[in-house]
Amino acid sequence: MEEPIGVETTPGGEPDEKSRIRSLQAGSEEAFDSLIAEYTAPVFRLAYRILNDRADAADAVQEVFLKVFRNIGEFQGDSSLKTWIYRITVNTAANQNRWWRRHKEQEYSLDAPQPGDNDSYFVPVDQAQNPFESLLSRETQEMVRTAMASLPDCFRTVLVLREMESLSYEEIAEILHISLGTVKSRLARARQALKSELESLIESGPARFPVWNPAE
Amino acid sequence: MLTLRKYVRFLTCCVGESFTGEHDRGNEISSDEAAAFLRQMPVSAMPADLTASIRCRIAQERRKPQPVPLSWRCKRLLQPVAVPASVGLLSALLIFGVFIRIFEVPVHAGSGDVPLTLRTAPRLRTTALIEGETGIKCMEVKLLIDQNGRVADYQIIKGNRTPDQVRHLEYLLVFTVFDPATVFGRPTQETVTLAVRDGYIKSLSL
Structure with missing residues (x-):
């Protein structure tokens, strides 16, 4: 299985992880520094993909590490440390999503950038691309981002964990506290939903999203 | 770069083979390519001070006095009086049990009582x-x-x-x-x- 970037596991590294957990439980500052250095980027990436907001993702990451610090003493080692931290991240992001819906959905800031005004979240796909290909890539990204954002939370989470974080079905089942069969069926329904969203965007697309490509 | 239409076609095939987990057969693109298509979706850059913020909050958390459990407080409060209170309670029960018979006053019916027999x-x-x-x-x-x-x-x-x-x-x-x-x-x-x-x-x- 492909490991997410920034998360390293030691080969045959059960003793290492156990000793690391013991150090964390003993309150070792070095152990926490190492944990923060190793997991901040992947946790931020996961939180950002679920929350789709940079500031919220940063807040969620801080909450996640605080929860890890507070609860590491109760960690029994039934799952891997990575799975445990990802589970905390998913739960924290879900709580933040719920809180956002209750409190902030109706608020609009006059200073907030409107969709399309700010492309700061776009990353150039390939610097060697010509302007047309670059524009096409951005529009594709925007369509996928829009489609993902419109999915229900549970579908988006399972898609993010499987397709973007490349976690195994077993790990997803542990993180989401659901059975393996449920992971598979939920993933299938999430793909179906994503497909429907993308198709509807493509059909209504030419005005907003020109999705033809030079190869066609 | 993988086109969006190809990815949608891949998803269509996936939905047909929902539970197998093998999406490569008969597809234009492999599941690795499809996963890479989603993985290439941009992620906003992590705030530069995020790691420092996390370390700062954890340091604050370390300095915060740990909350004392209520059970521990109760135990600490009651420990000095536990033995005297227990002895006092036992003595009271003993005295009550022994001397209650002495102080027992027989109850006599008053002349004004209404008989409540059948x-x-x-x-x-x-x-x-x-x-x-x-x-x-x-x-x-x-x-x-x-x-x-x-x-x-x-x-x-x-x-x-x-x-x-x-x-x-x-x-x-x-x-x-x-x-x-x-x-x-x-x-x-x-x-x-x-x-x-x-x-x-x-x-x-x-």
């Missing part, structure tokens, strides 16, 4: 004094006493029934008052047999 008979309260010769030597009368303790009806069972004797008997009964019979403390009507001798009520029986 059923009580009527009792004679007052009767009239008849002066002069009544002519009633010996007579037995069956009376019906109502809820107010007054004679509601009568029947002479034994004795002479001259008009003069009957008049004197009625005069006697009119001024005779009973405590009515009771059922569970509530007054009710009841019959009694009365023996009258020489103008006085001598005995009463149910």
Whole structure:
């Protein structure tokens, strides 16, 4: 299985992880520094993909590490440390999503950038691309981002964990506290939903999203 | 770069083969390519100070005094008085158990108590004094006493029934008052047999 970037596991590294957990439980500052250095980027990436907001993702990451610090003493080692931290991240992001819906959905800031005004979240796909290909890539990204954002939370989470974080079905089942069969069926329904969203965007697309490509 | 249409076609195939997890067969693109298509979706750059913020918050958390559990507080509060309190309680129970019999006062029924037994008979309260010769030597009368303790009806069972004797008997009964019979403390009507001798009520029986 492909490991997410920034998360390293030691080969045959059960003793290492156990000793690391013991150090964390003993309150070792070095152990926490190492944990923060190793997991901040992947946790931020996961939180950002679920929350789709940079500031919220940063807040969620801080909450996640605080929860890890507070609860590491109760960690029994039934799952891997990575799975445990990802589970905390998913739960924290879900709580933040719920809180956002209750409190902030109706608020609009006059200073907030409107969709399309700010492309700061776009990353150039390939610097060697010509302007047309670059524009096409951005529009594709925007369509996928829009489609993902419109999915229900549970579908988006399972898609993010499987397709973007490349976690195994077993790990997803542990993180989401659901059975393996449920992971598979939920993933299938999430793909179906994503497909429907993308198709509807493509059909209504030419005005907003020109999705033809030079190869066609 | 993988096109969006190809990815949608891949998703269509995936939905057809939902649970197998093998999406490569018959697809234009492999599942790795499709996953890479999603993975290349941009992620905003992590705030530069995020790691420092996390370290700062954890340091604050370390300095924060740990909350003392309520059970520990209670234990600490009660520990010094635990033995004296236990001994005191045991002594109190012992003394109460031993000496309660000495101080026990028997309860006597008061004269004003209303008997609450199942059923009580009527009792004679007052009767009239008849002066002069009544002519009633010996007579037995069956009376019906109502809820107010007054004679509601009568029947002479034994004795002479001259008009003069009957008049004197009625005069006697009119001024005779009973405590009515009771059922569970509530007054009710009841019959009694009365023996009258020489103008006085001598005995009463149910």
